[in-house]
Amino acid sequence: MKHTDARAALMPLPPADRAQQVTAALADYIQRSNLVPGDRLPAERELMAALAVGRSTIREVIRHFQALGVVEARKGSGTYLLRAISGTTIHMPLSLETTHLRDVLLKTLEVRRGIEAEAGMVAARMRTAQDLTVIEEKLDEMERVHLSKGTSGPEDLAFHLAIYDATHNPLFKQLLEQMREAFERFWDKPFDRPDFARRSFPFHRTLFNAIAAQDPEAARTETLKILAIVEEDIKEMSK
Known part of the structure; x- marks a missing residue:
């Protein structure tokens, strides 16, 4: 388990497409901090403060990561990495470029x-x-x-x-x-x-x-x- 103070810094995000930005920022943070399966992610409050986003956005992203099999939430313990990812390997939501x-x-x-x-x-x-x-x-x-x-x-x-x-x-x-x-x-x-x-x-x-x-x-x-x-x-x- 790595010490929190040795990890890379998380920076506030501009107000646009917050969920996708948090997804990319957290994936990039995991890579830059060299987190490995079994390591614990920063607490929800820490992520909220570091990225300047609300609780609902953080929870949406964590739920997304859970569905992808990237992290596991352990009751009373925290959220843990299940597999190593990076900003280039995490899958972004698929969408269609049409208004109809x-x-x-x-x-x-x-x-x-x-x-x-x-x-x-x-x-x-x-x-x-x-x-x-x-x-x-x-x-x-x-x-x-x-x-x-x-x-x-x-x-x-x-x-x-x-x-x-x-x-x-x-x-x-x-x-x-x-x-x-x-x-x-x-x-x-x-x-x-x-x-x-x-x-x-x-x-x-x-x-x-x-x-x-x-x-x-x-x-x-x-x-x-x-x-x-x-x-x-x-x-x-x-x-």
């Missing part, structure tokens, strides 16, 4: 279709009894909210994230983390329509049933049914 929501959603859907269809198949093969319990809990909550409000954006996303977890392949979550902003647009009432993709609601239960039955092909089929409705709604609602 329709184009963003359709292009992102092409990627989402490949990732989620495969994730459903892998989850069906690899899921444990505990995974199944978590997925069903997320599905039950999604159905409860959907039936009471007619929409269930965050709960729908949580259901899909639970399926990613059930693959036991961290690369699925890391890919999602790279495209989080683009992916989350699907659950953020696109086109100001709370009924977006509402018709896909029943297929979430049949997707769960396929994963429970450990039937990869059925899981793929049900996932594609959901995403086909998403595509239809993008095209219809953006006319």
Whole structure:
């Protein structure tokens, strides 16, 4: 373990694109300080003061690093480096250079279709009894909210994230983390329509049933049914 006073200095950042700047600054700091897996990162308050950013920004960046498998937060102990990185190797979020929501959603859907269809198949093969319990809990909550409000954006996303977890392949979550902003647009009432993709609601239960039955092909089929409705709604609602 290295001493804090031997580490490189962290400098305040200008007020623009704070999360990306903090991501790059922290990755560069890790490299310049020669931190190795097992070393502890500066405390949250120290990072806030050194980089002149708020707690929410620091936590967003740490969450991003956790999703990428770079750091590990240990309750009551701190945040520790799991693998060495630098400003040139840390992955920045992927984004599309377009202002048209329709184009963003359709292009992102092409990627989402490949990732989620495969994730459903892998989850069906690899899921444990505990995974199944978590997925069903997320599905039950999604159905409860959907039936009471007619929409269930965050709960729908949580259901899909639970399926990613059930693959036991961290690369699925890391890919999602790279495209989080683009992916989350699907659950953020696109086109100001709370009924977006509402018709896909029943297929979430049949997707769960396929994963429970450990039937990869059925899981793929049900996932594609959901995403086909998403595509239809993008095209219809953006006319």
